[in-house]
Amino acid sequence: MKTDEICVVGVGYVGLIQAVGLASFGLKVTCVDLDPAKIDMLRRGVPPIFEAGLEEALRQAIDRGLIGFSTDIAEAAAAPLYFVAVGTPTSERTGNARLDYLEAAVSGIAAVAPPEAVITVKSTVPIGTCAALQARLDRDHPEKLLAIVSNPEFLREGTALHDFFNPERIVIGGASRPARERVRKSYAGFEERGVPVIESDTFTSETIKYAANAFLATKVTFINEISDLVETVGGDIDEVARGIGLDSRIGPQFLKAGPGYGGSCFPKDTLALATIGRRHGVQQQIVETVIRINDSRRFHILKRIEAAMGDKLSGKRVAVLGLAFKADTDDVRDSPAVEIVHALLEEGAAVRSYDPVAKLTVKHRGYRQCETIAAACEGASAVLVATEWGEFRTFDFTAVEEAVERRYIFDMRRIVDIKAPWARRWDIERIGSPLIR
Numbered sequence: 001m002k003t004d005e006i007c008v009v010g011v012g013y014v015g016l017i018q019a020v021g022l023a024s025f026g027l028k029v030t031c032v033d034l035d036p037a038k039i040d041m042l043r044r045g046v047p048p049i050f051e052a053g054l055e056e057a058l059r060q061a062i063d064r065g066l067i068g069f070s071t072d073i074a075e076a077a078a079a080p081l082y083f084v085a086v087g088t089p090t091s092e093r094t095g096n097a098r099l100d101y102l103e104a105a106v107s108g109i110a111a112v113a114p115p116e117a118v119i120t121v122k123s124t125v126p127i128g129t130c131a132a133l134q135a136r137l138d139r140d141h142p143e144k145l146l147a148i149v150s151n152p153e154f155l156r157e158g159t160a161l162h163d164f165f166n167p168e169r170i171v172i173g174g175a176s177r178p179a180r181e182r183v184r185k186s187y188a189g190f191e192e193r194g195v196p197v198i199e200s201d202t203f204t205s206e207t208i209k210y211a212a213n214a215f216l217a218t219k220v221t222f223i224n225e226i227s228d229l230v231e232t233v234g235g236d237i238d239e240v241a242r243g244i245g246l247d248s249r250i251g252p253q254f255l256k257a258g259p260g261y262g263g264s265c266f267p268k269d270t271l272a273l274a275t276i277g278r279r280h281g282v283q284q285q286i287v288e289t290v291i292r293i294n295d296s297r298r299f300h301i302l303k304r305i306e307a308a309m310g311d312k313l314s315g316k317r318v319a320v321l322g323l324a325f326k327a328d329t330d331d332v333r334d335s336p337a338v339e340i341v342h343a344l345l346e347e348g349a350a351v352r353s354y355d356p357v358a359k360l361t362v363k364h365r366g367y368r369q370c371e372t373i374a375a376a377c378e379g380a381s382a383v384l385v386a387t388e389w390g391e392f393r394t395f396d397f398t399a400v401e402e403a404v405e406r407r408y409i410f411d412m413r414r415i416v417d418i419k420a421p422w423a424r425r426w427d428i429e430r431i432g433s434p435l436i437r
């Protein structure tokens with residue numbers, strides 16, 4: 001065993017970026033994942049997810065002999081430092097994050113890890129999880145002196161590699177100082193560049209992650225409520241957002257009116273935080289309200305489309321442009337676009353979708369995924385822009401004018417070029433702009 005060896009357990013969106021990123025520093029990384037198809041692809045240098053720059057970074061790591069892959073933790077080289085990035089999806093029963101994947105991964109690691117190994121939790125976990133894991137390790141493997149460290153992840157899908165190399169802060173929580181130091185050392189390059197490192201207990205670091213996501217979800221929800229107001233009273237929501245965002249106390253990010261937050265993190269993490277609050281008798285009222293407002297947003301959108309189509313979606317064909325929960329990723333988990341597709345199908349509409357990378361496994365008689373924007377728009381009575389992909393910003397809808405049943409666009413992302421010459425020939429409604437009728 002070499003002391004610079006690292007093992008990353010769970011190589012999805014977070015773990016794979018972590019593994020490839022650490023390998024680029026010259027560290028030797030073994031990746032372990034239960035999914036044999038994923039490991040097989042990775043061995044061949046093919047990333048199982050879509051992320052800018054990932055394929056090249058993965059190939060470089062393989063060519064330099066710095067990254068290896070296995071489905072079995074027992075087969076992987078024992079390492080002094082582990083990063084665990086397995087999923088922590090919502091439990092349908094409790095609303096909290098499920099810990100079964102994490103507990104299984106940590107037990108597997110503990111069985112093969114060398115003494116004094118550090119097990120770093122990158123997964124987003126309920127407050128108190130790392131302390132409970134540490135207590136369990138101390139009980140089950142007292143002779144090994146294993147240490148749990150909490151090191152939450154803040155990357156954004158779509159810019160994940162960029163975010164790995166340019167973190168705004170690094171949070172390291174743990175009871176053991178030497179263990180925290182070990183993790184801190186693996187990020188030494190960042191610290192030399194002035195990236196702030198916050199060292200804390202695990203309760204603090206776990207709370208930082210939930211509080212950060214809940215705050216961002218609140219910001220999104222706040223601008224969406226203001227956007228609803230603008231739709232009714234008039235005004236320009238983008239200018240409102242710019243006008244408040246230039247205030248440095250507020251900041252410009254996450255002030256884009258849209259279909260509500262989605263993705264694999266915000267919905268799950270806000271729900272978990274609300275559940276944790278209730279469990280401890282400290283109700284998180286802001287977060288609970290944010291969840292409620294965000295959940296009802298799809299209904300609001302559907303009502304607007306319905307109104308534009310004469311109150312009847314049944315039998316109409318709708319083109320949905322975009323499936324991913326945001327641009328530049330293939331991730332469709334909790335995607336507003338996908339929820340809208342389901343809602344439209346439930347209302348009896350026929351749906352044709354197009355997304356440059358994301359794919360859905362939905363099988364429904366009225367649903368078809370298309371390879372081009374034009375094919376999705378064929379016969380459509382409404383074109384719905386659901387994800388802010390760059391190609392939808394610049395698309396000239398003249399190309400589909402003859403193909404559609406009605407020239408109507410509902411822009412959930414406010415990206416369609418309404419000043420383009422073709423736009424004069426279309427009815428375009430946008431979230432955050434007053435109705436056209």
Ligand code: NAD
Pocket residue numbers: 009010011012013014015032033034035038085086087088101102104105122123124125153154155156157264265
């Ligand atoms: P993911 O579903 O893409 O990847 C998880 C991987 O873990 C899967 O490949 C799965 O096969 C593997 N796995 C599960 N159990 C395992 C086990 N016992 N041993 C080995 N592998 C196992 O998930 P993700 O999106 O990368 O998220 C991982 C964690 O990071 C979650 O807690 C999430 O909340 C958090 N997080 C995600 C993001 C993001 O943008 N995706 C950002 C910050 C934090």
